[in-house]
Amino acid sequence: MIIKLENTTTHDIAMQLTSLYEERGEVTTGRVFTLLIECSEQDLEQSLHEANIASSSHPCRIIALVPDMNAPEQSTQLDAEIHYGTDVGAGDVIILHIPGQLIHHIDTLVIPLLLADTPIVSWWPGIFPDKSSYDSIERMVATRITDVERTTDLRTALYDLQKKSSPRDVDLSWTRLTFWRGALVSLLDLPPHLPLKECTVTGQKQSLSTLLLASWLQETLHCPIHLKWETVPGHHISSVRFLREDGVISLSRETNKNSDNVLTDQVRLRLPNNTNRLVSLPHRNIADCLSEELSRMKADPVYHKALNSYFIQQVLQQGTDLL
Amino acid sequence: MTKPEQEETITSTWSNPLRVPCDLRLPRIADPCTLVIFGVTGDLARKKLLPAIYDLANRGLLPPGFGLIGFGRREWSDDDFKQWAQSYIQEHCRTPFHQSTWEQLSHGFYFVQGTFDDFNAFVRLKQRVLTVDHECGTYSNHAFYMSIPPRAFSLVSHQLAAAELTKHPSDTWQRVIIEKPFGHDLASAQELDKTVTSVFGAESIFRIDHYLGKETVQNLLALRFTNMLFEPIWNSHYVDHVQITMAEDFGIGSRAGYYDGVGAARDVIQNHLLQLLTLTAMEKPASFTSQDLSKEKINVLSAVRLPQDLARYTARGQYSAGWQGQEAVCGYLNEDGVSPESTTETYAALRLDIDTPRWNGTPFYLRAGKRLGKRVTEIAMIFKQIPQPLFDSVVEGNVGHNALVFRIQPNEGITLRFGSKVPGSRIDIRDVNMDFNYGQAFTEDSPEAYERLILDVFLGDAPLFPTSQEVDLSWKILDPIEQFWASQGQPEQYRSGTWGPHSADMLMMNDNRAWRMP
Incomplete structure (x- = not known):
């Protein structure tokens, strides 16, 4: 089931969720964390699909942040959708279509919608995120999951991962291994x-x-x-x-x-x-990898050692043909 | 230094450089090995063991070198065996069935035809094991799963020894897995243990109590020893009593041959329920190694005190004909293969006290039975009432006994019961439940108990397996009760589909308590 809310407020979205729970006699306490996904409109469906599979083993609230590229530069109009019921795995899904102005402070946009006293995980499917969104939520999330799989400029992405990620963050390139x-x-x-x-x-x-x-x-x-x-x-x-x-x-x-x-x-x-x-040697799809990260949510020193090794430094210095 | 010596030193001090302690992400993959299953056509093997092996393979947890040899009476080729195994695996596996995974796994499946008294069959088994070691690269690590009646343990063990299947190079292992019942009393358990230990070393014997492989049972330890919330109230100062229930809503089915003469107490109280009791009552172990864990479990079992008056504080029953829900069912004495004079109990309840500082004065009530109201296993901690309640309704009604309930199966989770005000202008108190549902908050596909336990055997990791000392102590608790019951003639009849005999309710009423309705 889908509820569409046009030109809405975070307050209204939160109220809507509460009344949905009451109506259906549900409790939110079974959900163990909030998953933030930032992705483009065309990646949205697939990413939600993966997250829903993962949520069947880790019930969560999913908040998808979709930058609205067509909105006027000065716009602050927030459109949202709430997906609930059996077709969205073991959680509920809130989709926020975000115009240009709001994209620079997504933290305050999602804070009213987070589950109480449970960890937050963020995930950027496919590409390494824009610096502003990666940085803005650093302080509130338990883990930032990136995935440079479809990144065309691996050199820059690798550099960003080395420089910007904290010990709790991980890239799915590692989980696939x-x-x-x-x-x-x-x-x-x-x-x-x-x-x-x-x-x-x-x-x-x-x-x-x-x-x-x-x-x-x-x-x-x-x-x-x-x-x-x-x-x-x-x-x-x-x-x-x-x-x-x-x-x-x-x-x-x-x-x-x-x-x-x-x-x-x-x-x-x-x-x-x-x-x-x-x-x-089973292949790993995104949902498997995501599921693995969601059951860990702690620092992986082995990954960070591999990411920041002398070996990788050498590869970075050895010219473009290696990447 | 000559070359062979050099190799020797390397082997003895070798540790895998890729395995570092901080790499918590790495799956626990077992050593290369061959699993030999005796009784492979039995119920347990086809419904639990074979599907568990497939699920392990599907999760990528089996080693690259793995072989499985089924030993049975049927005139089968390897291919017949594979085909038969596939049908059961497809029906019972918990992870999705992938043809390619199955093909690769079944590549290492073999069948050896024979009976336990036929020495030549064991010679053939030995040859097959050697071939599999070579073909599958299992490096002479062998596990023998005795999915067979205990009376055959001795014969099979000796045949294995005679065929020199228990001999192995020093850097490889041979392990044997045995299933309950571990004997039918203390003497027979010790006899059985002696037989198996004479062939396999004591540290090579893994006794499976599949309850200990269940996630919720392990969660009991996690809950007790990782939360500050429960430890301060986990004692006789706050806990009034503990009820451990294992109820089944079915009869003995076709298991008369096994069940008659054994009964509910030997079948499940001696192992599952007493293990649950130890995990509930034990002190914090120094670590989660099998040694430390077993030490604490043994402390509890040694401190168990039987009631003075066994007639008053034990109860047993036999289900009589009646209705299990919509189904008309026959009584125990009318079941196929059961003697009409059988005194075997299908329901058993008893009170135990634990003489430790923590539990002095808090009785533990255990009950187990077949054809009861529903299928449920749970541990319920019932707390004392508050000394001076502020509100009258607490005094008047039966409210105010807080309860913390661990639901082991089905619907795994934890319920906390406490009193709360009923909305309105008066102060009325009613008990309400707060629920934690394991399946809702965590994974849907938590591994089956047998997956976990089989993997532990391959890894040689034993904390979840009861030791022979635990088995012996459990029999020491049960033997006097069984002896008493043996002198009491027929157990009391109870109607199928209800919560057991009247004497079980009396047992609780003697102490001014009542059984929970699970």
């Missing part, structure tokens, strides 16, 4: 536990995930790490190959597609003892 990292840990668990000589990470250009994985390995393994770029488009990470004293151990993505023409979630495992077989 969780299963890969888990698989690599268990790969090294396989005996014999001989020293590693070198390691090669192969992935897509412009993929922060690939860079972060290589950087993490560099920080933890203390052996030479090589970065190679994939020539055909595909997964963020194509393969990781360790050269151990007894030979090569590696995991590489299969490019097989299943009957639905979707890339399978299998990787090929190769070991020095001639082992060569497929193992499962």
